Amino acid sequence: xxxxxxxxxxxxxxxxxxxxxxxxxxxxxxxxxxxxxxxxxxxxxxxxxxxxxxxxxxxxxxxxxxxxxxxxxxxxxxxxxxxxxxxxxxxxxxxxxxxxxxxxxxxxxxxxxx
Amino acid sequence: xxxxxxxxxxxxxxxxxxxxxxxxxxxxxxxxxxxxxxxxxxxxxxxxxxxxxxxxxxxxxxxxxxxxxxxxxxxxxxxxxxxxxxxxxxxxxxxxxxxxxxxxxxxxxxxxxxxx
Numbered sequence: 001x002x003x004x005x006x007x008x009x010x011x012x013x014x015x016x017x018x019x020x021x022x023x024x025x026x027x028x029x030x031x032x033x034x035x036x037x038x039x040x041x042x043x044x045x046x047x048x049x050x051x052x053x054x055x056x057x058x059x060x061x062x063x064x065x066x067x068x069x070x071x072x073x074x075x076x077x078x079x080x081x082x083x084x085x086x087x088x089x090x091x092x093x094x095x096x097x098x099x100x101x102x103x104x105x106x107x108x109x110x111x112x113x114x
Numbered sequence: 115x116x117x118x119x120x121x122x123x124x125x126x127x128x129x130x131x132x133x134x135x136x137x138x139x140x141x142x143x144x145x146x147x148x149x150x151x152x153x154x155x156x157x158x159x160x161x162x163x164x165x166x167x168x169x170x171x172x173x174x175x176x177x178x179x180x181x182x183x184x185x186x187x188x189x190x191x192x193x194x195x196x197x198x199x200x201x202x203x204x205x206x207x208x209x210x211x212x213x214x215x216x217x218x219x220x221x222x223x224x225x226x227x228x229x230x
Contacts (some may be wrong), residue, residue, distance in 0.1 A: 031217050042204055042222050043206075100164070101147065
């Protein structure tokens with residue numbers, strides 16, 4: 001079963017607006033990552049936030065993590081039509097050894113209208 | 115871009131036939147993964163490998179087997195394809211090596227499999 005669940009499933013906004021997507025997960029994590037997928041392509045890593053971090057920025061991306069609520073949010077500021085894609089959160093519970101693996105949510109489809 | 119190549123990129127096959135998908139990397143990364151992506155389910159892990167000849171099951175491994183005889187190649191085999199295995203299959207790699215874990219996965223472009 002999915003560890004992360006994104007909300008909303010779909011989001012449609014106008015260019016220039018901010019887009020916020022949320023991710024909830026069930027068990028304790030080591031880190032949480034966000035990925036982007038353009039239609040028909042593979043996933044591309046956007047940002048990683050560790051369990052001891054609360055907020056992280058990368059360009060127009062801002063990620064927050066609340067481990068007490070087991071939730072994260074991805075904010076894309078000043079959105080562009082090129083930001084249209086599906087966005088996935090992924091978690092790992094890695095504690096060493098040989099079992100490093102990510103569990104992905106079902107994704108949020110973001111549409112940015114020109 | 116990470117050097118990951120999946121082949122074939124598209125395949126149509128009949129129920130009951132064997133199918134092998136290949137993932138080839140030029141990055142010398144330790145970890146390799148096979149995921150499937152289906153509408154309404156997101157990405158689900160099938161199998162992964164943490165070294166040559168070292169593999170483990172993911173959450174949807176039934177009906178699939180894998181092999182990794184050398185660092186650069188990770189093969190996914192459907193011994194007898196079924197219509198429920200119609201999906202888009204993604205290979206991913208990670209340089210994770212425990213203490214120096216960067217966490218990031220690099221994905222291939224996907225292999226679209228249709229089982230009739």
